[in-house]
Structure formats: C-alpha cells, structure tokens
Amino acid sequence: MRIPTKKERGRQQPANPNTESNKAKKDTDPYVVYKIVYGPNKKVWKYGITKQKPWQTRTNAQKPACNAQMKVKDCDGVLIYQNVPGYLAARWKEYWLLKGYIDANNGYCPPGHKAQIYCK
Numbered sequence: 458m459r460i461p462t463k464k465e466r467g468r469q470q471p472a473n474p475n476t477e478s479n480k481a482k483k484d485t486d487p488y489v490v491y492k493i494v495y496g497p498n499k500k501v502w503k504y505g506i507t508k509q510k511p512w513q514t515r516t517n518a519q520k521p522a523c524n525a526q527m528k529v530k531d532c533d534g535v536l537i538y539q540n541v542p543g544y545l546a547a548r549w550k551e552y553w554l555l556k557g558y559i560d561a562n563n564g565y566c567p568p569g570h571k572a573q574i575y576c577k
Contacts, residue, residue, distance in 0.1 A: 471555040471566075474548035481545040484508075488547035490538040490554070491516055493569060495527045502532060503569030504554045506547040512536065523569055 475481055489512040493502045502523045507515035516534025523532035537554065541547040558567055 471552050471559060474545060474552055476545060481548070484544035485542060486544070487539075488541040488544060489536060490541060490547055490550045492535050492537055492554070493519055493523050493532055494535055495523055495529050495532045497531075499533075499535075501558060501567045502527060503567050504537075504551050504558070506541075506544075506551050508544075512539075519569075526568060 486508045488506050488508050490504070490506050491512060492504050493516055494500060495502050503519070505515065505519070509515045513534055520532045520534070524530055538547075538550055541550060555566070555570065559565065
C-alpha cells in the first residue's frame with residue numbers, strides 16, 4: 458500500500474477511536490503504547506498500541522518498514538505507557554499522542570501512520 462505524500466495528505470486530524478466496536482467494549486487486557494523513532498534526532502515515525510508480550514515483538518516487526526521508508530538503519534521502538542487497562546484506553550492514549558504530533562507539525566501525521574486509517 459502506497460503512503461500518501463505530505464502534500465496529498467494536507468492538514469489532518471486523527472480519527473477518533475471507535476467506542477462502539479466489540480473490541481472497544483470487551484477487550485480489557487493490559488496494553489502498551491509505543492512509538493517508533495528514526496534518525497539521529499529520534500523523530501517519530503509512528504505511534505502504536507499492542508498487547509503482545511513482549512511488546513518489542515510488535516515494534517521489531519515494524520522496524521524494517523520504517524528503515525526502508527525513511528532510508529535509515531536505526532529505527533527503534535520506544536515504550537511510552539505500559540499496563541494501560543484495555544484496548545479503548547490505549548487507543549485514546551495513542552489518539553492524544555497523534556493529535557499532539559499533528560498539531561506540532563503543521564497538520565501532518567508521522568510518516569509511518571496510515572493516513573486513511575488513523576488520520577482524516
């Protein structure tokens with residue numbers, strides 16, 4: 458799937474978490490909120506959530522895509538929150554991190570976020 462360019466994406470807002478989904482209503486397992494960073498300044502490539510244990514399994518699986526897209530070899534996963542009580546709570550934490558990024562970056566999502574899913 459091709460990731461839209463910044464020009465194509467324009468000013469964006471994160472999509473609100475779907476509070477009506479079965480997963481949001483029923484999944485109360487503990488989650489981790491993380492970010493994947495790249496480059497010498499550790500710029501954010503994307504934010505994410507997982508309940509995989511260890512959480513690094515999820516971020517390690519995404520590092521090759523980050524390295525390829527950003528043309529680097531140093532993408533890394535960083536823990537932001539752990540033991541978040543449930544899918545919906547984790548999704549909201551991700552939402553606010555993403556919103557903060559977008560607001561601080563002239564309306565653009567991090568390059569690794571799928572705009573059609575997480576930003577609108």
